[in-house]
Amino acid sequence: MNQLKKLRHLIPEDMIIPLLWVLIINCIGYFCTDFLTKNMRHYDLSLPIDHKIPMIPWTVAIYFGCYLYWVANYLLACRQEKEEAYRFLSAEVTNRIICTLFFIFLPTFIPREEIVGNGFFSNVMAFLYQVDKGVNLFPSLHCLMSWSCILAVWKNPKIPKWYKGFSVVMTLAVFVAVLTTRQHYVVDILAGVAISQACYILVRCIGFDAAFRKHCVKVYEKIVGLR
DSSP states (O other): HHHHHHHHHHGGGGHHHHHHHHHHHHIIIIIIIIHHHHSOOOOOOOGGGGGGOOOGGGHHHHHHHHHHHHHHHHHHHHTOOOOHHHHHHHHHHHHHHHHHHHHHHBBOOOOOOOOOOSSHHHHHHHHHHEEEEEBBSOOOOOHHHHHHHHHHHTTTTSSSSSHHHHHHHHHHHHHHHHHTSSSOOOOHHHHHHHHHHHHHHHHHHHHHHHHHHHHHHEEEHHHHHHH
16 A cells, blocks of 8 residues: 555556556557567668767666666656646657557668677676567667657756756767667667657647547546546
């Protein structure tokens, strides 16, 4: 019971449904599309500049550490004014659907390089390569979500300027890390940023944020009614 109260303190109860939608579609897009595309041709979207970027093993700390950054900013997004919170989360649902379509109809891959050295970060890199198949690159979910983290806090007057600045720096660091860990190409970053930003604008223009809010509130009220 105490854990439930702590969860409600972190996440407004009526925000759990929209967050679950984002999580479900994210998991379908990332984990299930590989099964659909395993026998399809996968494309290498590298540019000449990608082959000039060195591998820097210690940046894997940023690659994994940004998960905490995502959690923090998504929680902050849920705790802002409802209109803006639903705009953000409806945009996240939309951009995950678009990503899923790209993963299905434009399968991509990145060739794995030999990891030189036997230090701590080299071993973490080796672990990353074991658990990640190097597919579903375009667009980069790492970069899309990190850019979304800027959108999550940028218009919130309650967020201090220093944290908004930190979000920009952290997002740029993620962009570098996905390249220096050989997890993505430059075009993956650009696509992730473009899709995140476009969906944030689009949902307001077409009214999807309001429709998504209406759906989530309806589901929440039904759940509350069953208690």
